[in-house]
Amino acid sequence: xxxxxxxxxxxxxxxxxxxxxxxxxxxxxxxxxxxxxxxxxxxxxxxxxxxxxxxxxxxxxxxxxxxxxxxxxxxxxxxxxxxxxxxxxxxxxxxxxxxxxxxxxxxxxxxxxxxxxxxxxxxxxxxxxxxxxxxxxxxxxxxxxxxxxxxxxxxxxxxxxxxxxxxxxxxxxxxxxxxxxxxxxxxxxxxxxxxxxxxxxxxxxxxxxxxxxxxxxxxxxxxxxxxxxxxxxxxxxxxx
Numbered sequence: 001x002x003x004x005x006x007x008x009x010x011x012x013x014x015x016x017x018x019x020x021x022x023x024x025x026x027x028x029x030x031x032x033x034x035x036x037x038x039x040x041x042x043x044x045x046x047x048x049x050x051x052x053x054x055x056x057x058x059x060x061x062x063x064x065x066x067x068x069x070x071x072x073x074x075x076x077x078x079x080x081x082x083x084x085x086x087x088x089x090x091x092x093x094x095x096x097x098x099x100x101x102x103x104x105x106x107x108x109x110x111x112x113x114x115x116x117x118x119x120x121x122x123x124x125x126x127x128x129x130x131x132x133x134x135x136x137x138x139x140x141x142x143x144x145x146x147x148x149x150x151x152x153x154x155x156x157x158x159x160x161x162x163x164x165x166x167x168x169x170x171x172x173x174x175x176x177x178x179x180x181x182x183x184x185x186x187x188x189x190x191x192x193x194x195x196x197x198x199x200x201x202x203x204x205x206x207x208x209x210x211x212x213x214x215x216x217x218x219x220x221x222x223x224x225x226x227x228x229x230x231x232x233x234x235x236x237x238x239x240x
Contacts, residue, residue, distance in 0.1 A: 006048040006159070007099060008072045009119055017116050020109035021101040030095045030164065034075060035086040044076040044106050045069075050096025051157045053173060054088040054131070064138060064175035065150075067131045068093070070157020072224050073123055079103040080110040080120040093169070094158055129223045137216040143176045147184050148213035150174065151194065151203060153220060161203040188212070 005011050010018060028034075028050055035041065037057065045052065052069040066088055069075050078084050080103075109116050137146055150173065155161050167185065171178040185201070188194045193208040194201055203209060210217065 005046075005099065006071055007046040007074070009074055009077075009123055010046055010099065013115050013119065017109070017113045020105070020113055020116065022105050023099040023101050026098050026100050028092045028095060028098055030092055031169075032092040033089060034092065035088075035090040037086055037088060039086045041076040041079040041084045041086060042103050044074055044079060044101050044103055046074045046099040046101075047071050047157070048097045048099060049158055049160075050092060050098055051094040051154060053091050053093040055091060055173070056088055062175070063089070063172045065134065065173040067127060067134055068150075068153055068157055069127070070154070071159060072157065073127060076103060077106070077120050077127075078124050080106040080116065082107065093173070094154065094164060096158065126223055130220055133216055133220050133223060137214060138175060141214040141216065143174060143180055144184050144187070145212060145214040146174055146216075147181070148188070148193075148209050149217040149220070151201065152206070152209055152213055152217050155203055156221065156224075161206075163201045163203075164199060165201050166199045 005018075010021075010023075023046070028045075034043075034045060034052065047070050049071070052075050053065050054067040054069065055063045056066050057063050075090055076084075076086075106116070106120075110120060137149065141149075147170070150170075151163070154163055154165075167181040168178050171181045174181070185194065185196045188209070189196055191205075191208055191212075193203070193205045193212065195204055196202075
């Protein structure tokens with residue numbers, strides 16, 4: 001029987017439902033690719049201290065992040081409703097601890113457990129809404145405000161203000177050049193908002209970072225708290 005878990009989805013399940021998933025703890029390193037586009041979903045991952053990025057890859061090899069999955073969610077939860085395939089690349093963005101279950105066990109559990117079915121349906125809507133908001137953010141907001149939003153969102157997802165992130169990977173996630181990330185990070189460091197050194201970013205002044213972030217920081221935070229799940233899609237998108 002599992003004790004307390006750090007993943008928010010799992011923590012909401014009653015013990016009997018949780019036991020149906022036959023969860024296994026794993027440690028995953030930064031850069032580990034868990035799924036490629038069109039891959040069948042065979043395992044489901046519930047982050048506890050790590051974070052997964054869902055990344056869209058263009059035919060020219062460019063990449064941009066569509067959503068973040070941290071301790072508030074799960075990778076592949078929709079597989080509980082039947083066989084599914086991935087539409088994005090799923091990469092471990094921040095190394096850490098994860099709980100994982102064979103996808104067919106989640107599917108079997110969903111057939112007998114109402115709490116598990118509700119969890120899957122609710123989080124699928126939340127992830128969809130987060131992806132919409134991130135798409136709008138990438139289209140209309142500056143790289144500087146998006147970086148601030150991204151750092152705040154990542155810190156919330158892993159439960160820590162200390163993030164192991166390289167400028168190269170940040171550039172890929174934001175869809176900008178590495179040199180652009182360098183300049184943006186230096187400016188935030190001059191403002192005292194962050195400290196950056198050797199692939200590690202520490203948030204020093206959250207209020208300054210929040211002031212520099214776009215409104216998507218608050219909107220996505222509310223989406224992850226499921227406050228906006230019943231609103232029409234248009235209500236989730238920022239204006240130009």
